[in-house]
Amino acid sequence: MPPVKHLSVSSVGHYMKCARSWKFCYLDRIPSPSTPDMLFGTAFHNVVEAYIREDHAPDLPELFRAEWAQQVEACQEIAWGRRTYEGMMALGVRMCASPDIIGALTRMGVALTATGAPMIEHFFKFDIPGLDVPFLGYIDLVHDDGVIGDLKTSRTCWTPLDARMSLQAPLYMAGLRSTGREVGSFFRHHVFAKDRAGYELWETEITEERIAWACEQVRAVWMGVKHGVFPPSTSMAWWCSPSWCAYWDVCGRAGS
Numbered sequence: 001m002p003p004v005k006h007l008s009v010s011s012v013g014h015y016m017k018c019a020r021s022w023k024f025c026y027l028d029r030i031p032s033p034s035t036p037d038m039l040f041g042t043a044f045h046n047v048v049e050a051y052i053r054e055d056h057a058p059d060l061p062e063l064f065r066a067e068w069a070q071q072v073e074a075c076q077e078i079a080w081g082r083r084t085y086e087g088m089m090a091l092g093v094r095m096c097a098s099p100d101i102i103g104a105l106t107r108m109g110v111a112l113t114a115t116g117a118p119m120i121e122h123f124f125k126f127d128i129p130g131l132d133v134p135f136l137g138y139i140d141l142v143h144d145d146g147v148i149g150d151l152k153t154s155r156t157c158w159t160p161l162d163a164r165m166s167l168q169a170p171l172y173m174a175g176l177r178s179t180g181r182e183v184g185s186f187f188r189h190h191v192f193a194k195d196r197a198g199y200e201l202w203e204t205e206i207t208e209e210r211i212a213w214a215c216e217q218v219r220a221v222w223m224g225v226k227h228g229v230f231p232p233s234t235s236m237a238w239w240c241s242p243s244w245c246a247y248w249d250v251c252g253r254a255g256s
């Protein structure tokens with residue numbers, strides 16, 4: 001049995017993109033530098049959560065400046081590429097001052113827990129038949145009408161296909177159900193697009209068929225992990241390149 005204690009959406013998505021890279025990351029534990037976009041996403045996410053938690057009080061641009069500085073400072077190695085610290089800071093401040101984004105956050109009603117705290121970062125863990133390990137995750141937020149919400153910073157706006165093909169939505173729906181909570185049949189993706197510093201909302205219906213399809217994907221990944229199947233990604237994929245893959249040098253893809 002591989003020394004893997006659980007699966008998650010990000011781990012499954014990683015394997016589906018490139019199983020070899022998954023092995024380098026989760027089994028061989030080869031350290032890889034963080035990217036500015038990853039750190040940006042975390043900083044922006046934290047700002048939005050603080051806005052919700054503190055009942056719309058914070059000065060968002062100021063909060064972003066502090067979060068961004070903290071994320072960068074805490075990181076040992078960052079592959080900056082063409083990005084710069086100042087450029088990403090300016091982008092985050094612009095997004096946090098965007099009327100489009102502030103309006104969306106103001107309208108975002110969030111459910112409360114029994115203790116009156118907003119339902120954000122809600123943990124779930126459940127068993128998917130055929131898996132020897134649990135599947136777990138954190139739901140970004142549950143809306144006041146019971147619908148699950150996810151916060152995503154994206155390079156560009158989404159297409160209908162992005163929303164329809166999301167593996168996360170059906171799995172998080174199944175995850176929240178497993179906690180015994182009454183869940184509707186919709187899922188909201190709150191997308192914060194960096195290219196236009198704007199916001200868009202995608203709401204999709206999650207059918208039983210979509211949940212079954214998502215569990216099937218997870219099972220297929222687990223079978224690959226369990227039986228040591230770690231093929232390389234297709235070289236045609238945009239992420240299989242020295243500028244995107246953190247394991248380019250280790251992989252030996254350059255010489256293949």
Ligand code: SF4
Pocket residue numbers: 018019020021232233239240241245246247248251252253
């Ligand atoms: S270089 Fe390509 S095949 Fe190798 S680990 Fe990276 S994405 Fe996978």
